[in-house]
Amino acid sequence: MSATVEAQDTQVNQEELFHFDHHHTDYEGGKFGMWLFLFTELVLFGGMFLALFVYGTGEYAADFHAAGKSLNLFKGAGNTLVLLTSSLTMVYAITALQKGSKFWALTHIAITVLLALTFMVVKYFEWTAKFEHHLFPAKIAALESIYGPSDLKKAYTTEYKESGLSIAAFNAIKVDSNGNPAPAGISAEEAKEYTHTRYTRGQVIFYGMYFTMTGLHGFHVLIGVVLLLWMFWCVLKNTVTAENFGWLENVGLYWHLVDLIWIYLFPLFYLVA
Amino acid sequence: MSYAVNKPYYEDQAVVLADLYATMAEMGKTNPFFKFLAWLHSWVLSTDHKRIGILYLIAMFSFFAIGVSLGLTIRLELFWPGQDFISATTYNSVFTLHGVIMIFLFVIPGIPAIFGNFFLPIHIGAADVQFPRLNLLSWYMFMGGALIAALSLFVGYDASSGVHWVAPDGGWTFYAPYSTTANSNVSLAVFAAFILGFSSIFTGLNFVSTIHRMRHPKQKWMDMPLFVWGLYGTAWIQVLATPVIGITLALLIMERAFGIGIFDAALGGDPVLYQHMFWIYSHPAVYVMVIPGMGVVSEIIATFSQRTIFGYTSMVLSMIGIAFVGYFVWAHHMFTSGMSEASVAIFSFITFFVAVPTAVKVFNWLATLYKGSIQLDPPMIWGLSFVFLFSIGGFTGLALGMVSTDLHVHDTYYVVGHFHYTMFGGGGVAVFAALHYWYPKMFGKMYNFTAAYIGWALFFVGFNVLYGSMLVVGLQGMPRRYHDYLPEFQGLHQVGSYGSFIMITGLLIVFGNLFISLFTGKKAPQNPWGGKTLEWTECPTPPVLINFYKKPKLDHGPYDYPGEWV
Numbered sequence: 001m002s003a004t005v006e007a008q009d010t011q012v013n014q015e016e017l018f019h020f021d022h023h024h025t026d027y028e029g030g031k032f033g034m035w036l037f038l039f040t041e042l043v044l045f046g047g048m049f050l051a052l053f054v055y056g057t058g059e060y061a062a063d064f065h066a067a068g069k070s071l072n073l074f075k076g077a078g079n080t081l082v083l084l085t086s087s088l089t090m091v092y093a094i095t096a097l098q099k100g101s102k103f104w105a106l107t108h109i110a111i112t113v114l115l116a117l118t119f120m121v122v123k124y125f126e127w128t129a130k131f132e133h134h135l136f137p138a139k140i141a142a143l144e145s146i147y148g149p150s151d152l153k154k155a156y157t158t159e160y161k162e163s164g165l166s167i168a169a170f171n172a173i174k175v176d177s178n179g180n181p182a183p184a185g186i187s188a189e190e191a192k193e194y195t196h197t198r199y200t201r202g203q204v205i206f207y208g209m210y211f212t213m214t215g216l217h218g219f220h221v222l223i224g225v226v227l228l229l230w231m232f233w234c235v236l237k238n239t240v241t242a243e244n245f246g247w248l249e250n251v252g253l254y255w256h257l258v259d260l261i262w263i264y265l266f267p268l269f270y271l272v273a
Numbered sequence: 274m275s276y277a278v279n280k281p282y283y284e285d286q287a288v289v290l291a292d293l294y295a296t297m298a299e300m301g302k303t304n305p306f307f308k309f310l311a312w313l314h315s316w317v318l319s320t321d322h323k324r325i326g327i328l329y330l331i332a333m334f335s336f337f338a339i340g341v342s343l344g345l346t347i348r349l350e351l352f353w354p355g356q357d358f359i360s361a362t363t364y365n366s367v368f369t370l371h372g373v374i375m376i377f378l379f380v381i382p383g384i385p386a387i388f389g390n391f392f393l394p395i396h397i398g399a400a401d402v403q404f405p406r407l408n409l410l411s412w413y414m415f416m417g418g419a420l421i422a423a424l425s426l427f428v429g430y431d432a433s434s435g436v437h438w439v440a441p442d443g444g445w446t447f448y449a450p451y452s453t454t455a456n457s458n459v460s461l462a463v464f465a466a467f468i469l470g471f472s473s474i475f476t477g478l479n480f481v482s483t484i485h486r487m488r489h490p491k492q493k494w495m496d497m498p499l500f501v502w503g504l505y506g507t508a509w510i511q512v513l514a515t516p517v518i519g520i521t522l523a524l525l526i527m528e529r530a531f532g533i534g535i536f537d538a539a540l541g542g543d544p545v546l547y548q549h550m551f552w553i554y555s556h557p558a559v560y561v562m563v564i565p566g567m568g569v570v571s572e573i574i575a576t577f578s579q580r581t582i583f584g585y586t587s588m589v590l591s592m593i594g595i596a597f598v599g600y601f602v603w604a605h606h607m608f609t610s611g612m613s614e615a616s617v618a619i620f621s622f623i624t625f626f627v628a629v630p631t632a633v634k635v636f637n638w639l640a641t642l643y644k645g646s647i648q649l650d651p652p653m654i655w656g657l658s659f660v661f662l663f664s665i666g667g668f669t670g671l672a673l674g675m676v677s678t679d680l681h682v683h684d685t686y687y688v689v690g691h692f693h694y695t696m697f698g699g700g701g702v703a704v705f706a707a708l709h710y711w712y713p714k715m716f717g718k719m720y721n722f723t724a725a726y727i728g729w730a731l732f733f734v735g736f737n738v739l740y741g742s743m744l745v746v747g748l749q750g751m752p753r754r755y756h757d758y759l760p761e762f763q764g765l766h767q768v769g770s771y772g773s774f775i776m777i778t779g780l781l782i783v784f785g786n787l788f789i790s791l792f793t794g795k796k797a798p799q800n801p802w803g804g805k806t807l808e809w810t811e812c813p814t815p816p817v818l819i820n821f822y823k824k825p826k827l828d829h830g831p832y833d834y835p836g837e838w839v
C-alpha cells in the first residue's frame with residue numbers, strides 16, 4: 001500500500017494523521033501473530049496425538065508394538081536427520097541475511113528446500129514399500145481384497161462413481177476382533193481373500209493414523225517448500241533484506257514447527273516397537 | 274495513491290489490496306462499466322476493517338434468513354403429527370442444515386466478525402486491525418466455506434441406491450458412527466465446517482494480536498471497554514479450541530474416505546472419541562457465541578443507564594473465567610454416551626462452576642441499572658432481553674448439568690428449548706442489540722423507534738411462546754429430531770408453531786425497519802446515545818476512512834459518566 005495520505009480537508013493536521021503503514025511494519029506484531037498461528041498448528045496435531053495416545057496406550061498397545069516393527073527404522077531415522085539439518089540451514093539462512101550476506105542466505109534457503117524435497121522422496125519410497133506389502137488404511141485394503149491389487153485405483157474411483165460398493169457395502173466387510181472378516185454382504189471367496197490382509201483391529205488404527213499423520217505432516221512440508229521458494233524470490237528481489245527480515249524469520253519459525261512435529265511422530269510410530 | 278480522510282468509509286474510495294483500483298476509478302470517469310468495477314473492487318478487495326465488517330453483515334444476515342426459513346419449515350412440518358409437507362429424510366436434512374447454517378454461519382462468527390471487525394479498532398483507538406489482509410482472507414474463507422456448505426445440498430450422490438441430490442443429514446454435530454457410515458453427503462458439509470473453522474481461527478488470531486499491539490498508548494488493559502474484553506476472551510477460544518474441531522472433522526473425512534478406523538467401532542475405533550474431540554471444541558465454541566454478546570450488553574447497559582459499569586474488574590475476570598472453565602466441561606454433553614460414572618460425576622461437578630461467573634455478570638448488570646438514569650431505547654430493550662432470556666437459558670442449563678435430571682431430559686425438546694434460549698436468546702439477541710446500538714454509527718442514519726419497539730415486542734412474545742413450549746413438551750417426553758410425534762403432543766407443538774409465526778413477523782418488522790431506514794432515516798449525530806467509548810466520543814458518524822481525523826484523545830475511561838468518579 002502506498003503510504004502518502006493526502007489531506008483534502010485543510011482543517012486536518014497532516015502530522016497528526018494516522019499512518020496507513022503503521023500496522024504493516026510492526027515487526028514484533030508480525031512475530032506475535034506467527035507464534036499464535038504456530039500454537040493453532042500444535043493444537044491441530046495435538047488432536048491427533050491425543051487419539052494416538054488413547055489407542056496406543058490402551059488395549060491396542062501390543063498391536064501398535066507389532067505394527068511399529070513393520071516401519072523402516074533406517075528410513076525414518078534418516079529422515080529425522082534430514083529435517084534436523086534443514087532446520088539448521090534455515091537458521092543459517094536467517095543469520096546470513098541479518099549479517100548482510102544475500103548470497104549465503106539464498107544458498108541456505110536453497111539447501112533447505114533440497115533437504116525438504118529429500119524428505120519427501122524418502123517418504124514416497126516408504127509409503128510405496130507399505131503399499132507393496134498390502135498395508136493400507138482399512139477401506140483401501142478391503143477394496144484391494146475384492147478387486148485385487150492391479151485394479152485398486154480403478155476400484156477406488158468407481159466406488160464413488162459407478163459401482164454398487166458404497167460406504168454401506170464397505171461397512172459390511174468389517175474385521176472382527178480376531179482379524180476374521182464379518183461375512184455379511186460379501187461372497188465367501190471375497191471374505192477369504194480379505195482374511196489374507198491379516199489386520200487386527202489395533203493395526204487398522206495404527207496404519208490409519210500412520211498414513212493420516214505422516215500424510216498431513218508431509219503436506220505441511222510441501223507448504224513449507226512453497227513458502228521457502230517464495231522467500232528465495234523475496235530475498236532475490238530485495239523485498240526481504242538485512243533490515244526487513246520478519247517474513248523470513250516467520251517462515252523459519254514455521255519450518256522449525258514442521259521439524260518439531262516430526263520429532264514427535266518419529267518415536268511414536270517408529271520407535272514404539 | 275491518495276486518500277481523502279474526511280469522507281465516510283463507504284464512499285467512493287477504499288484501502289484496497291492493489292492499485293488496480295485507482296486505474297479503474299480513473300477509467301470509470303468516462304466509462305460506467307469501469308466505474309462499477311472500481312466500486313466492486315473497492316468492496317470485495319478492501320482491507321478496511323469497516324468494509325469487511327459490512328461484507329460480513331450482509332453475508333451473515335442472508336444466511337440467517339435461510340436458517341430462519343429452514344426453522345420455519347421444521348415448525349410447519351411439526352404443526353400436525355405424521356408426515357405433512359416433507360419426507361422424513363428431507364426433515365433430517367432440513368434440521369441438519371438449520372443447525373449448520375445457524376451455528377457455523379451466524380451465531381459463532383456473528384458478533385466478532387461483524388461488530389468486532391467494525392468496532393474493535395475504533396474502541397482501542399487504532400486505524401485498522403493488526404493484519405488487514407489476513408482479515409480479508411478470513412472473509413473469503415468464510416464465503417468459501419458457506420459456498421461449499423450450499424454445494425453439499427446439491428451434489429450428493431448415493432451410489433448404493435442411485436439417488437442424486439442427497440443432502441447431508443445427521444444433525445450439526447455429525448456424530449459417529451452415523452456420520453462415518455451414512456450415504457448422504459456428509460463429507461462435503463464437514464469440509465465446509467473445516468474451512469469455516471480456519472476463517473474463525475484467523476479472525477481470532479487477528480484480534481488477539483490487534484488488542485495486544487495496537488491499543489492507544491493511554492489505554493491500559495483495565496481501561497479497555499468490556500466489548501473489547503469479550504472479543505479478547507473469544508479470540509483466545511477461537512485460537513486454542515477451533516483447531517481441535519478442524520482436525521476432528523478432517524479425521525472424520527479420512528474415516529469416510531479411507532477407513533482409518535479411529536471412530537468406527539467395527540474397525541476397532543471408538544465413536545465416543547469423536548464426541549469427546551467434537552465437544553472439546555464445540556463446548557468452548559458455545560462461549561464464542563455468547564461472550565462477545567455479554568460484552569455488547571455491558572456496553573449497552575452502561576450507556577443507557579448513564580452509569581459506570583458495576584464491578585468492572587469482576588466483569589473482566591468473570592469473562593475470562595467463563596472462557597477458561599469452558600474448556601473443562603465438554604463431556605457434560607455426553608452423560609448418556611457411555612462414559613464411566615466417575616467422569617460423569619466430575620464433569621457434572623465442574624459444569625456448575627460455569628454458572629458462578631455467569632451469575633456474577635448478571636448481578637453486575639442489575640447493579641449497574643440501580644439508581645441509573647435508565648433510557649429504554651430499542652438497543653436497551655434488546656440488551657435487557659438478552660439478560661432475561663439468557664438467564665432462563667442458564668437456569669434450564671443447570672437442570673441439564675445435573676446428571677440425575679439430564680438422564681431424563683437428554684435428547685428431548687427440553688434440550689432444544691434450553692439451547693435456543695442460550696444461543697438465540699443469548700447470542701442471537703445480542704446480535705440484534707448490537708445492531709440497534711451501533712446502526713447509527715455504522716450507517717449514519719437513525720431508525721424508526723416505533724417500528725423497532727413493535728418488532729421487538731412481537732419477537733419477544735413469539736420467542737418465549739416457541740421455546741417455552743419446547744421446554745414443556747420436552748419435559749413431557751417429546752424426543753428431538755423426529756418429524757413425527759404422538760398425538761398428545763400436538764397441542765404444545767401447535768402453540769410452538771404459532772409462536773414461531775409471531776416471532777418471524779417480529780423479525781420481519783425489525784429488519785424491514787432497519788433496511789428502510791437506510792434510505793429514509795434521519796441523519797444520526799455523532800453520539801446519539803451519550804456513550805463514553807471512543808466510537809462515540811472521537812469517531813465521526815459515519816466513521817471516516819481511517820476512523821479518526823487525528824490521533825484520538827483518551828482522557829477518560831470507557832464508563833466515566835457524569836455524576837460518577839471522573
